[in-house]
Amino acid sequence: xxxxxxxxxxMALALIALAMVPVVEPSLxxxxxxxxxxxxxxxxxxxxxxxxxxxxxxxxxxxxxAAFAAIGAYVxxxxxxxxxxxxxxxxxxxxxxxxxGALAGFALGAPTLRVRGDYLAIVTLGFGEIVKDVLVNLDSxxxxxxxxxxxxxxxxxxxxxxxRGQYWLLLAFVVVVFAGARSLERSRVGRAWLSIRExxxxxxxxxxxxxxxxxxxxxxxxxxxxLAGALTASRLSSSGEPSNYDFQxxxxxxxxxxxxxxxxxxxxxxxxxxxxxxxxxVLVKLTEMIGNTDSAGxxxxxxxxxxxxxxxxxxxxxxxxxxxxxxxxxxxxxxxLVLMMMFRPQGILPPRAEHEAPPEDEGTGPAPAKxxxx
Amino acid sequence: xxxxxxxxxMLATCALSRADSVAAFAHDGALSSWEVFxxxxxxxxxNGMIIALIAIGYTMVYGIIELINFAHGDLCMLxxxxxxxxxxxxxxxxWGGAGGTAGLVMVLVGTAAFCGSLNWSINWLAYRPLRxxxxxxxxxxxxxASFILVNLGLFWGGLPMDVFAGGTSxxxxxxxxxxxxxxxxxxxGDVIYSRTDFLVLCVTLPLMVALxxxxxxxxxxxxxxxxxxxxxxAALMGIDVERVIGATFFIGGALGGFATVVYSLYNxxxxxxxxxxxxxxxFIAAVLGGIGNLPGAVLGGLLIGLIRxxxxxxxxxxxxxxxxxxxxxxxxxxxxxxxxxxxxxxxx
Numbered sequence: 081x082x083x084x085x086x087x088x089x090x091m092a093l094a095l096i097a098l099a100m101v102p103v104v105e106p107s108l109x110x111x112x113x114x115x116x117x118x119x120x121x122x123x124x125x126x127x128x129x130x131x132x133x134x135x136x137x138x139x140x141x142x143x144x145x146a147a148f149a150a151i152g153a154y155v156x157x158x159x160x161x162x163x164x165x166x167x168x169x170x171x172x173x174x175x176x177x178x179x180x181g182a183l184a185g186f187a188l189g190a191p192t193l194r195v196r197g198d199y200l201a202i203v204t205l206g207f208g209e210i211v212k213d214v215l216v217n218l219d220s221x222x223x224x225x226x227x228x229x230x231x232x233x234x235x236x237x238x239x240x241x242x243x244r245g246q247y248w249l250l251l252a253f254v255v256v257v258f259a260g261a262r263s264l265e266r267s268r269v270g271r272a273w274l275s276i277r278e279x280x281x282x283x284x285x286x287x288x289x290x291x292x293x294x295x296x297x298x299x300x301x302x303x304x305x306x307l308a309g310a311l312t313a314s315r316l317s318s319s320g321e322p323s324n325y326d327f328q329x330x331x332x333x334x335x336x337x338x339x340x341x342x343x344x345x346x347x348x349x350x351x352x353x354x355x356x357x358x359x360x361x362v363l364v365k366l367t368e369m370i371g372n373t374d375s376a377g378x379x380x381x382x383x384x385x386x387x388x389x390x391x392x393x394x395x396x397x398x399x400x401x402x403x404x405x406x407x408x409x410x411x412x413x414x415x416x417l418v419l420m421m422m423f424r425p426q427g428i429l430p431p432r433a434e435h436e437a438p439p440e441d442e443g444t445g446p447a448p449a450k451x452x453x454x
Numbered sequence: 455x456x457x458x459x460x461x462x463x464m465l466a467t468c469a470l471s472r473a474d475s476v477a478a479f480a481h482d483g484a485l486s487s488w489e490v491f492x493x494x495x496x497x498x499x500x501n502g503m504i505i506a507l508i509a510i511g512y513t514m515v516y517g518i519i520e521l522i523n524f525a526h527g528d529l530c531m532l533x534x535x536x537x538x539x540x541x542x543x544x545x546x547x548x549w550g551g552a553g554g555t556a557g558l559v560m561v562l563v564g565t566a567a568f569c570g571s572l573n574w575s576i577n578w579l580a581y582r583p584l585r586x587x588x589x590x591x592x593x594x595x596x597x598x599a600s601f602i603l604v605n606l607g608l609f610w611g612g613l614p615m616d617v618f619a620g621g622t623s624x625x626x627x628x629x630x631x632x633x634x635x636x637x638x639x640x641x642x643g644d645v646i647y648s649r650t651d652f653l654v655l656c657v658t659l660p661l662m663v664a665l666x667x668x669x670x671x672x673x674x675x676x677x678x679x680x681x682x683x684x685x686x687x688a689a690l691m692g693i694d695v696e697r698v699i700g701a702t703f704f705i706g707g708a709l710g711g712f713a714t715v716v717y718s719l720y721n722x723x724x725x726x727x728x729x730x731x732x733x734x735x736x737f738i739a740a741v742l743g744g745i746g747n748l749p750g751a752v753l754g755g756l757l758i759g760l761i762r763x764x765x766x767x768x769x770x771x772x773x774x775x776x777x778x779x780x781x782x783x784x785x786x787x788x789x790x791x792x793x794x795x796x797x798x799x800x801x802x
Contacts, residue, residue: 217773
């Protein structure tokens with residue numbers, strides 16, 4: 081056990097640069113405005129760090145992390161929205177959200193302790209689907225697909241935050257969760273998680289109770305994911321509709337963890353910047369730059385023949401579909417997962433080994449399921 | 455305190471209004487006659503046969519390399535797009551009579567070949583390099599493959615063809631032309647057994663019989679069973695394991711191809727997002743029956759089809775997915791080996 085490392089200057093520099101974005105932005109052209117989508121990156125970074133606790137540290141693949149974010153968003157919305165009788169303030173509501181999130185984590189964790197590996201992944205996926213459907217169907221409480229709105233803006237010491245203030249608030253949350261995750265990793269329970277990931281049997285022999293540790297991992301993950309959901313709801317001033325928290329979101333969170341480096345908190349931050357940056361900034365800006373699609377092609381197609389017809393067919397198709405970069409989103413997620421698994425399963429920024437592990441066989445996958453291979 | 459009381463009151467009213475509406479629905483929609491029940495039974499069994507055929511693809515792959523082939527449902531979705539493209543390009547829906555039947559057979563076989571080859575290629579590109587990796591890396595890779603296929607479906611739906619509504623809205627669901635009329639083939643009281651129901655039976659049943667024969671009595675089937683039991687031992691006995699795995703993917707994909715054409719004809723609409731739902735139903739069926747077990751997949755498929763249609767009829771259509779996923783979770787937690795599966799050994 082060594083003392084916590086000092087904050088590296090690179091990271092401090094990056095933090096200052098990020099914090100400066102809303103200050104510098106007004107003097108830049110509209111097209112370069114990124115503070116709005118950057119808040120997306122922040123929220124997904126928190127979601128990614130939440131998933132990293134369970135999938136990265138503990139080695140349990142969770143495909144339903146979006147469900148916890150949904151629970152967080154709805155608990156936060158119901159406890160703050162003016163159409164409900166609770167109307168808590170921002171901070172009490174956030175505390176309540178995280179507590180409910182942790183309970184939801186226990187609720188999913190407790191019955192699934194005996195389910196392992198790929199089956200656990202599918203159980204969490206099913207949990208995500210059920211939560212989403214229940215939120216849609218209980219429309220007398222959740223307003224169904226409309227979502228719950230408006231939500232009051234966040235307050236700090238009684239002062240309401242504007243968009244710039246919310247940006248800094250989210251950034252601050254990312255920093256706090258990052259620091260928390262780093263110190264959790266080095267704590268007693270964090271080391272228990274890592275040892276379960278490496279070898280459950282051996283860690284049991286060392287006196288660790290895997291069931292307790294796994295439950296804690298579930299609760300921590302769920303609580304942080306609920307925080308991410310609540311922050312999204314607060315930023316959008318609406319819980320959003322339940323389908324905003326579907327399987328896609330869980331997979332995006334998984335992409336963040338896997339691209340960044342499974343089990344590496346720094347990696348997850350990088351993964352969030354790369355994946356969500358691509359998804360919410362690069363693709364969206366490209367689509368804005370390219371402009372509208374042309375729907376005249378289909379009618380031109382009927383009048384042409386031969387090679388010209390082939391040409392018109394292809395150009396119409398390209399204009400309708402291919403030139404709209406947001407249409408490439410799923411390909412981006414899919415390629416990220418497949419290529420990382422194939423060429424760099426440990427991620428871009430793998431966790432620094434605390435003590436050198438013995439060299440592994442070539443082609444062994446990422447850390448979580450060592451020894452699970454048949 | 456006042457707030458808390460108000461909150462409890464509100465929750466109570468919500469709960470009561472739910473209970474009322476459920477009671478009212480049960481009263482109106484309750485199956486007062488056996489005919490409604492019979493109709494749900496027919497729909498459930500037909501959908502169940504289709505689900506079973508797709509579930510076989512999951513169960514074969516799981517049996518042989520212990521991979522939940524997440525991309526299987528989306529493979530079927532692409533198969534539906536392929537079938538729709540062939541139908542649109544050749545105008546198969548206009549052929550009529552014997553030509554129409556020949557066209558249908560052609561579309562079925564073509565789609566099966568397409569899906570089989572695609573599944574084989576996915577295995578070659580995305581899964582084969584990960585043979586020595588952990589099960590979870592393989593699953594992550596399969597999820598990735600699934601998303602790539604979804605995106606290909608999105609692109610495909612934008613082709614400027616008439617069957618794709620000119621391609622102006624690639625994400626919108628497309629209508630699948632009725633190659634088989636839905637006229638009644640048989641009728642008892644008000645229960646209609648339509649020609650599409652009959653088509654489902656005519657396609658799925660022979661395929662299941664053929665597959666059983668292949669797995670039980672052919673050399674390839676024996677090799678598949680050997681690889682499923684122990685790949686290393688099979689390789690030592692001179693079996694080309696990679697070839698057998700490839701063949702498994704091809705056969706599973708081809709069955710999915712047949713199933714997806716029948717599914718599209720039966721439900722008459724295709725969209726790039728249909729793969730997830732189809733795939734989940736089939737996967738749940740495979741798990742319910744006992745993953746890795748062929749008769750189990752068929753039994754599970756029929757059960758899931760029936761549960762879906764009965765839940766649509768008796769509970770409410772919007773709760774059907776919740777019911778089905780609930781069953782999935784209960785099985786995985788309490789009886790992971792499914793109904794017919796052998797007790798799984800835990801490999802630590």
